[in-house]
Amino acid sequence: MLELTALTKTFGETVAVNNVSLRIDRGEIVGVIGRSGSGKSTLLRLINRLTPATSGTVSWDGLPIYDLKGRDLRRWRRRCAMIFQQFNLAPRLDVITNVLIGVVAERPLATSLVKHFPATDRARAIRELEALDMVHAALQRAGTLSGGQQQRVAIARALMQDPELILADEPVASLDPMNAEAVMEALKTATRERGIPVLVSLHSLEIARRHCSRIVAMSKGRIIFDGCPSGLSHEEVERIYSGRLAGVTIASHNDLEVAA
Amino acid sequence: MSVMSAQTRPVTRNWGLVRGILWTALGLAAVVAMIMDLGLSPKGMAAGFGKLGQFLAAMVPPSDGGDFSRILAALIETLAMALAGTCLGVLAAIPLGIIGAKNVVRNPVFHFIYRRGLDIFRGVPALVWALIFVAAFGLGPFGGVLALAAADIPSLSKLFAEALENGDPGPVEGVRAAGVSPLLELRFGLAPQMAPIMASQCLYFLESNFRNAAVLGIVGAGGIGFELEERIRVFAFDQVAFIILLYIVAVSLLDTASAWLRRTLR
Incomplete structure (x- = not known):
């Protein structure tokens, strides 16, 4: 179980994530929605500590994530795989090597440096690619693939990490609708089979409704909705995307007008 | 006005x-x-x-003076000097460049002093290094190799550092998110981006070192320059012309080969 408690992140004057508390159980697919700049990406990056938090805590099955250092922190990053909007593959390396990066953290340094991987790892990488229908491109350079294909390779890399949790930061935002659907399906199937919880930020409400078992909406760094997709009424959606908070203070109203 | x-x-x-x-x-x-x-x-x-x-x-007419094999051997020696000097320079510049990159060592004060230090050494031409090394290690190609390396190290380090800084942080972050150690982040996130850029820069330096190596020979650092200087002294200008022509052909051959290699690396 992932537990965020009073999580806050400020960048200078801006509060990107404001006092967020959240619990996520195994098997859930939680969609984080909200306008751009509402703090979705930052929230995800606070969990694997690609971005350091200003205050608050994160724990996984009672393990305090913010106390981890060095090797333990890297082990945590391996256990909660991340998928990025821009795929973040190494474009000049071939697809299978990109997938194998998912196990590199657990293998001897010397052999990894020369890109030598055990046959069992390579077989495993091929199986992960097979499941995502990408095995035909295994020896192609990742940079030569289309966006949708690259994202499926990135999912294979994430699964190679044997993750206990997957963080997906706008995984389909730079894909066309067809590819977006295929990638969301692939992500859902792969994680449902293994019971891996997924925390996925999405800018498309429609995709979130269709693929997520629970939706969390953020506005100005705060969570303003948390519930099942059916609970998202028209009024709720209006509230989320207009940026108006329930019980809004006059100060933040003014901020909104300045921003507009 | x-x-x-x-x-x-x-x-x-x-x-x-x-x-x-x-x-x-x-x-x-x-x-x-x-x-x-x-x-x-x-x-x-x-x-x-x-x-x-x-x-x-x-x-006119140029003549090898019956010494063709010796001239050819000297030309090959010059190429070997350029190659060895470039390799030595690159080997030293890789770690120095990594240290000098802003995104590797994130200390602005260190960065400023380090880069200015490189700039100071960059001002010393290969010829000056050759004079120093020939004085220290005696006549012959060894001093020439060291001189070429010494002249390349500051420039190559700076180029490598800048290439690292201009790298795309995305792949590095992708690797970091897989829980990989910093050294392997470099290996899988940055090195694949850097390799073609760095290889291309190394080839440029090999070309220019081959051209510089002839001048170094004149101050006693071996190779074709040494042969050239000997013949100028005895006014054997037909042989001088022969060596110069041969050298021009060799330089343009190397430049063409390296240009082709650089194109295929992209």
């Missing part, structure tokens, strides 16, 4: 003329003073050009 001010105030035009005459006179005086200081006389100039003409005439 703009047209407007010239029309409204015609006096300024005269000022411009006076100033022009003054500067020209000053310039002429400087040239005359320099000629006197350097002892340049028309007689000396005529004599020099006369000799140059004789040398040029002696160059």
